[in-house]
Amino acid sequence: MKDLAQRLWQQAEQCRIGGSPLTAALLEGATRDLTAGGVVADLLAAHAAEPSGSVPSLRFAGSLHRLVLERKAPELALHYPSVGGTAPVQDVWPAAERACREHLEELRHLVALPVQTNEVGRAAALVAALSMLGPGPVRLLELGASAGLNLRCDAFAYDLAEGVVLGDPDSPVRLVRPWEPPFPASPQLPPVVARRGCDPAPVDPTSTEGRLTLTSYVWADQLPRLERLRGALQVAERVPAVVERAGALEFLTRELADLPEGVTTVVWHSVVWQYVDPAERLAVDALLDRTGRDLTTGAPLVRVSLEPQRVGTQDFAFQLHVQRWPDGTRVHLADALGHGPPVRWTGATLAP
Numbered sequence: 001m002k003d004l005a006q007r008l009w010q011q012a013e014q015c016r017i018g019g020s021p022l023t024a025a026l027l028e029g030a031t032r033d034l035t036a037g038g039v040v041a042d043l044l045a046a047h048a049a050e051p052s053g054s055v056p057s058l059r060f061a062g063s064l065h066r067l068v069l070e071r072k073a074p075e076l077a078l079h080y081p082s083v084g085g086t087a088p089v090q091d092v093w094p095a096a097e098r099a100c101r102e103h104l105e106e107l108r109h110l111v112a113l114p115v116q117t118n119e120v121g122r123a124a125a126l127v128a129a130l131s132m133l134g135p136g137p138v139r140l141l142e143l144g145a146s147a148g149l150n151l152r153c154d155a156f157a158y159d160l161a162e163g164v165v166l167g168d169p170d171s172p173v174r175l176v177r178p179w180e181p182p183f184p185a186s187p188q189l190p191p192v193v194a195r196r197g198c199d200p201a202p203v204d205p206t207s208t209e210g211r212l213t214l215t216s217y218v219w220a221d222q223l224p225r226l227e228r229l230r231g232a233l234q235v236a237e238r239v240p241a242v243v244e245r246a247g248a249l250e251f252l253t254r255e256l257a258d259l260p261e262g263v264t265t266v267v268w269h270s271v272v273w274q275y276v277d278p279a280e281r282l283a284v285d286a287l288l289d290r291t292g293r294d295l296t297t298g299a300p301l302v303r304v305s306l307e308p309q310r311v312g313t314q315d316f317a318f319q320l321h322v323q324r325w326p327d328g329t330r331v332h333l334a335d336a337l338g339h340g341p342p343v344r345w346t347g348a349t350l351a352p
């Protein structure tokens with residue numbers, strides 16, 4: 001439990017750095033309660049030995065947010081900007097603690113569920129990489145796609161600079177100045193001709209349940225993220241994308257069996273690797289490398305990833321990498337924040 005308390009505390013710090021004082025205050029309160037053997041100890045004891053990558057802290061925060069969104073915790077809701085709450089952040093814990101006691105059995109079920117954040121802002125990193133691949137058509141395959149919102153990245157608007165908008169300028173999702181500096185060359189977005197993803201726990205973004213799940217994992221005081229999500233849910237109504245229930249290896253083994261000629265196959269994943277079993281990770285790496293080294297020039301394969309790397313003891317950098325074959329060269333193209341923008345170019349470019 002000591003380790004779990006430490007992880008909750010560290011996540012609180014990450015949330016503060018990441019611009020969510022509300023989630024930070026909740027997790028600090030939860031840490032103190034856990035250490036004192038309160039209701040949080042009862043709730044999270046069963047998860048104390050789980051790998052830290054499965055983030056029980058964010059599952060806890062998401063579970064409370066869900067109660068609020070379902071109008072089951074009105075006192076707690078007063079502190080949640082996502083439902084119009086304006087009560088002070090520093091007073092949130094007593095209300096949260098009461099909500100935990102009142103809804104203990106429901107929360108027990110909710111905290112066991114995986115984190116299902118489908119962060120639309122991360123599309124800014126994906127599109128940064130796509131814009132460097134040239135004009136040819138792209139088949140987009142996403143590992144750990146959640147609800148597949150970013151499989152529709154070309155249907156969002158990227159307001160790069162005065163008069164320069166990539167994607168759909170009329171999109172309800174608008175990412176303003178998402179790149180720093182705006183762009184290294186004249187950017188263009190290749191046409192996305194196929195969009196498929198996988199996830200062991202896919203979310204249907206067109207269902208009420210799916211929308212509620214996705215909303216609950218957005219930190220409740222980050223209104224621009226909630227707005228982006230609402231826009232992406234609208235886009236998902238009109239732009240179809242398949243997310244099948246499967247792990248990365250099973251999905252890719254099938255999808256890479258036959259690469260279509262004349263189309264660049266882009267395998268994309270963001271903030272997924274920490275959730276994938278190490279053996280599966282190695283197998284996916286090997287499969288991509290094997291496929292890439294064998295491919296014909298008419299069917300290019302590219303891997304684009306945005307994954308956290310630890311920097312120092314506390315902080316993370318979210319690095320955008322692009323790997324291309326047949327030689328498997330991997331380029332560190334940019335750094336982003338955990339939820340996407342700003343995407344800062346490293347200065348590296350892709351060889352033609």
Ligand SMILES: C[S@@+](CC[C@H](N)C(=O)[O-])C[C@H]1O[C@@H](n2cnc3c(N)ncnc32)[C@H](O)[C@@H]1O
Nearest residue numbers: 117118119144146201247248270271272275276
């Ligand atoms: C933090 S979410 C990120 C979702 C999405 N990629 C994004 O950036 O918004 C991590 C996702 O990884 C999925 N996941 C867990 N294990 C996986 C596996 N073995 N293969 C593929 N996806 C996995 C989870 O179900 C979850 O949807």
